[in-house]
Amino acid sequence: MSAVITASGLSKRYKSTLALDNVNFQIEPGCIVGLIGPNGAGKTTALKAILGLTDFTGQLNVLGFDPRKQRDKLMGEVCFIADVAVLPRWIRVREVVDFVANVHPRFDRAKCEAFLARTKLQPNQRVRQMSKGMIVQLHLALVMAIDARLLILDEPTLGLDILYRKQFYQNLLEDYFDENKTIIVTTHQVEEVEHILTDLMFIRDGKIVLDADMDAVGDRFVEVMVNADKADAARALKPLDERQVFGKSIFLFDGANRATLEQLGEIRRPSVSDLFVATMKGTYA
Amino acid sequence: MNTRTSKNMYWLVKRELWEHRGGFFWAPVITGGIFLLLNIMGIITAEVLGASHGIRFGASGGLQHVIADMDAGDLSKVGFALDIAMYSAMGLLAVVLGFVVFFYCLGALYDDRRDRSILFWKSLPVSDASTVLSKVISASVLAPIIAVVVGIVVGMLQLLILAITLSFHGVNVWQLLVLAHPFRVMFNLIGYIPLYVLWALPSVGWLLLCSAWARNKPFLWAVALPVASGLVISWFGIMGLFDLPTTWFWRNIVQRGLFSTFPGTGSMFGMDNARIAHIGGNPDMDFLNLGNTYQLLASPDLWIGVLVGLGLLAGAIWFRRWRDDS
Numbered sequence: 290m291s292a293v294i295t296a297s298g299l300s301k302r303y304k305s306t307l308a309l310d311n312v313n314f315q316i317e318p319g320c321i322v323g324l325i326g327p328n329g330a331g332k333t334t335a336l337k338a339i340l341g342l343t344d345f346t347g348q349l350n351v352l353g354f355d356p357r358k359q360r361d362k363l364m365g366e367v368c369f370i371a372d373v374a375v376l377p378r379w380i381r382v383r384e385v386v387d388f389v390a391n392v393h394p395r396f397d398r399a400k401c402e403a404f405l406a407r408t409k410l411q412p413n414q415r416v417r418q419m420s421k422g423m424i425v426q427l428h429l430a431l432v433m434a435i436d437a438r439l440l441i442l443d444e445p446t447l448g449l450d451i452l453y454r455k456q457f458y459q460n461l462l463e464d465y466f467d468e469n470k471t472i473i474v475t476t477h478q479v480e481e482v483e484h485i486l487t488d489l490m491f492i493r494d495g496k497i498v499l500d501a502d503m504d505a506v507g508d509r510f511v512e513v514m515v516n517a518d519k520a521d522a523a524r525a526l527k528p529l530d531e532r533q534v535f536g537k538s539i540f541l542f543d544g545a546n547r548a549t550l551e552q553l554g555e556i557r558r559p560s561v562s563d564l565f566v567a568t569m570k571g572t573y574a
Numbered sequence: 575m576n577t578r579t580s581k582n583m584y585w586l587v588k589r590e591l592w593e594h595r596g597g598f599f600w601a602p603v604i605t606g607g608i609f610l611l612l613n614i615m616g617i618i619t620a621e622v623l624g625a626s627h628g629i630r631f632g633a634s635g636g637l638q639h640v641i642a643d644m645d646a647g648d649l650s651k652v653g654f655a656l657d658i659a660m661y662s663a664m665g666l667l668a669v670v671l672g673f674v675v676f677f678y679c680l681g682a683l684y685d686d687r688r689d690r691s692i693l694f695w696k697s698l699p700v701s702d703a704s705t706v707l708s709k710v711i712s713a714s715v716l717a718p719i720i721a722v723v724v725g726i727v728v729g730m731l732q733l734l735i736l737a738i739t740l741s742f743h744g745v746n747v748w749q750l751l752v753l754a755h756p757f758r759v760m761f762n763l764i765g766y767i768p769l770y771v772l773w774a775l776p777s778v779g780w781l782l783l784c785s786a787w788a789r790n791k792p793f794l795w796a797v798a799l800p801v802a803s804g805l806v807i808s809w810f811g812i813m814g815l816f817d818l819p820t821t822w823f824w825r826n827i828v829q830r831g832l833f834s835t836f837p838g839t840g841s842m843f844g845m846d847n848a849r850i851a852h853i854g855g856n857p858d859m860d861f862l863n864l865g866n867t868y869q870l871l872a873s874p875d876l877w878i879g880v881l882v883g884l885g886l887l888a889g890a891i892w893f894r895r896w897r898d899d900s
Contacts (some may be wrong), residue, residue, distance in 0.1 A: 305649075342898060
């Protein structure tokens with residue numbers, strides 16, 4: 290199958306800043322891609338470009354459409370939850386289901402109602418009477434009932450409590466995701482998504498600094514816990530990052546020889562958040 | 575494809591009604607209710623005052639004799655007076671409708687940008703042109719239809735109240751009601767709606783454009799831009815360059831651009847004073863006759879407004895598509 294998204298030379302300039310700087314990437318179907326970066330790195334701009342919500346320069350192909358020119362058709366195949374709580378506050382559950390059922394050709398009403406039955410939402414309830422978590426439940430029920438090929442989630446769980454957050458990703462994995470679908474998610478709560486991601490993209494200052502699948506990440510990056518006496522030897526191998534825990538040093542290596550590292554100490558796979566922190570060092574400096 | 579587009583349009587307009595049920599439906603209903611209430615209170619006051627001062631209109635059947643003595647011309651005047659009573663309810667509702675449409679248009683493409691729900695609307699496969707068009711239909715067709723229906727109901731009730739009041743003074747209710755022309759009034763009011771659509775278009779277009787374009791305070795921009803340019807033009811006498819008086823700008827740009835959402839302004843702004851005088855002097859007072867109102871179709875003012883309105887709407891669609899501030 291051909292790629293879901295192909296971007297080449299994608300740039301976007303706001304008045305004074307370059308939000309996207311000549312970005313190239315490709316996303317294959319059946320992936321869950323985590324697009325991760327510090328505040329202001331260009332994540333949302335990239336998603337907006339993909340959704341045709343903003344103008345840009347360069348080439349971008351999403352499911353065979355140009356988001357600038359064929360946005361209406363594209364939105365028949367793409368869903369997005371942009372930030373939490375963007376549902377209009379005046380609308381009722383019943384109304385929003387009716388509306389989406391009638392304007393979206395790929396919406397499955399029975400499916401949506403089944404999802405809603407698992408929540409406490411009432412048909413006559415208005416969005417303004419709901420908590421943030423309930424609004425996201427409603428939005429997710431709508432989105433999961435749409436048979437879209439691409440789902441884009443921009444900080445979908447910001448400000449939710451841990452129960453809602455866990456449930457959100459669990460529903461997504463169990464009831465929605467399959468090999469024909471692709472999900473792109475941005476979030477700052479990296480620990481919560483790292484187990485569901487198949488691919489990882491780091492973005493910093495408008496540039497993609499890491500683009501790999503999770504297996505490749507596991508092969509490439511290694512963390513070693515080293516006793517103080519071998520620390521200098523480890524430093525000589527040019528680690529990405531070093532931190533101290535309980536008198537030992539933890540070094541993060543990119544593409545170093547595994548056998549060599551094993552002689553220095555106990556090796557393990559780094560967590561995405563440690564990798565992120567190491568990669569983004571000095572971003573705000 | 576075509577049925578899909580019209581089905582989408584139906585639901586888009588329905589969506590507007592859900593969101594603006596207060597302005598589109600309750601505002602005319604409440605206004606109509608207050609209008610009737612004031613009338614009833616007025617009648618009661620008049621009756622009480624009349625009774626306490628010993629004035630007893632037609633209690634002895636005098637009023638009945640007055641009507642009986644009328645010739646055909648006088649009777650038709652009574653009929654038109656009753657029609658006016660029916661129109662008078664609509665007059666009040668028309669003012670309310672003007673305000674409702676004005677503020678609806680100002681918020682239609684702005685409110686969802688402010689609360690960011692535009693991100694939800696834009697996640698659905700609906701084109702920006704359909705979205706804007708659905709707002710135009712809601713403003714210039716749906717809202718007036720509701721207002722007219724409410725106006726007709728209120729007008730009928732008004733007529734009924736008058737007839738019942740007079741029947742206490744010995745006037746035959748049915749005889750009076752036969753003199754009125756409720757169906758003609760209805761026909762004239764409903765028939766006025768298409769004309770309203772055309773006449774209101776430049777205002778609807780301008781307000782929607784401001785609504786789609788302004789980053790904040792669309793009301794201020796929508797009003798301040800034309801008024802400020804009017805002041806500049808008055809100050810420097812720029813209109814003199816085109817051999818036109820300064821009032822031309824105020825009349826044809828400021829007033830036309832902002833207040834054409836008020837029904838009936840077409841018949842007022844759109845005609846020259848001689849015509850108004852002619853109609854005012856018309857003994858049958860049937861100024862809302864479609865034969866009269868539709869003479870507006872012959873005025874270039876209407877059609878230039880339609881063209882300008884379409885241009886402004888194209889601008890509103892463009893801004894709706896590309897405004898990137900959410």
